Amino acid sequence: MTVASPQPVPPYAPPFDSGGASATAPGRRRGRRFSVLTRRDRLTIGLMVGIPAFVHIMLIWIPALGSVILSFTSWNGIGGLDKIKWIGLKNYENLINVYQPFWPAVQHNLLWLAVFLFIATPLGMLMAVVLDQNIRGTRIYQSVLYMPVVLSLAVVGFVWQLMYSPGQGFLNNFLEWVTGDPRWVTPGTAIDWIGTKGLNLAAVLVAASWRHVGYIMVLYLAGLKSVDNSLREAAAIDGANSRQTFFRVVFPVLAPINVVVLVVTIIESLRAFDIVYVTNKGLNGLELLSVLIVTNLLGEASLVGFGSAIAVVLLLISIGPIVFYLYRTMRSQT
């Protein structure tokens, strides 16, 4: 899914069978199966695999590799590739020692991850567990919780501006209405939710979580539905209450979906960009690694090499969960 983020990080199930037909057919049959195919058929298969692979590798993996290479160079993007100068690890040194927004951005990304991991994701899972209990009107509840997920993060950002705007937003106007004190909406004395460092990050995280909870809820609900009900019945007969049944029986059985939820949560918080960008272009307390990459690319100086170094940092952080996920997938193959 997507990303959320631009597109939500999509959910993937770890256990999928490898080799398709060969899952049942022993390896020896492979040659025979292929020999049935004519040369034209083999060409067809080649193209069926080759065209998508070419598009994907050319537009995703080559640029990703490009980021790694460019991160060791200094280039402002003007002039040809011959203007690229190798400067070794200089970009990384500057990033760590000189570039001021770097560490705040790392902190904000970590905080983002922590909020998603410890608040939004568990809340989404809780909602799924509650809604899984055969409750009347469960579909209405699900639709409501899921609605924010179909909105783009840019729209989410605007919707929450209507909550947070100091003079025209709901929050301050509500406080004024309750207390009768006009200072709540007067410029200067009103709380500027978006303009105040620290406060704005919390405000944006509330908005991002609003969307994340529904996404996790749907993913987890699908997982819960796939659990064989006889497991729950057996636990109930053994005298387990519903909490014990969930934590001792259902949760362990759902290990694959737990991995999906975990990876989706991590990647979503690393991808966070749109909502911050529409709020204030990621400045003044809303710096994120993803935003810094874009600012360096689009900035007046267009520091391609330096921006790539930040991209590599983000790449290194995201490779961890991706490899973990792929490892789990691989292991369930064998």
Next chain:
Amino acid sequence: MTDDVAPTALATDVLTGGRTTEVVSGKRRSKTGTHVFLIVICATWIFPLAWTLYTSLRPFGDTAKLGYVSIGGTYNFDNFVNAAKGMDLWLHLFDTLIVVVPAMVIVLFLASMLAFAVSRYSFRFNLALLMLFTAGNLLPQQIVITPLFRMYLALPLFQPLSDNGLWYDQFFGIIAIHVAFQLGFCSFVLANYFRQLPKELTEAALMDGASVWRTYRSVLLPLARPALAALATLEFTWIYNDFFWGILLLRTGSKFPITSALNNLSGQFFTNYNLLAAGALLAALPTLIVYFALQKQFVAGLTLGSTKG
């Protein structure tokens, strides 16, 4: 979805029905508690959108005079009319759809071919290829943007597809990157789907002398219709909602997707929030319609990816 729940619910009811009455009454009490909990959460969840709708129906003058938290004054659709004009709604809706529809069709076409080949014929790099696609789809987009931006400025493209001879600032470029990114998820889901179909289907076709293309086109593709419908719904929303590629790989304002065009409504010194509320709802309307009309498909698409069945 409710139909799916029914059998299991029945089983639980039978089970608990056999227990003592105390348990049953306890259950009932906790159900009321659950409903209260759910209603509170859902009210909180829907509030920002309800507030947006309420604000969008009121003229700016009324809210300025009566305050935002108030009832009364006029309610009308003027803000929607003005927002549609201010953000050039139809132009940007066109810009969005000219990207979304081809991207969706191409990605499903390519992904179904790849998934078909990978799931029906085994070759050595089968698994490695799916892994590569999966990993690529999970990468944060910002990792590729800097070199991609440079590539788009350097890659040539001929006339009808490009008005400046480049990939940059063209719908074609946006479509291409969406296809590249979404291929991962779609081929993964479709490969899983194809594997569940009996392999005798393709073998029979092969024995009857059908070519690989024919087998794909006339045997497997029609069977994949439910999965394709679910993925199409999902991809429509995801690509429609894109903001990132639009703002980075396009420059001409009149080509911007609808999500970026919303920015036109917030002024530099003064923003009319009633107008902005209407604009945000207009931009969200297509996805909301798709969601409410095709909710089942939508959830099915995610479910196909996250669970095996």
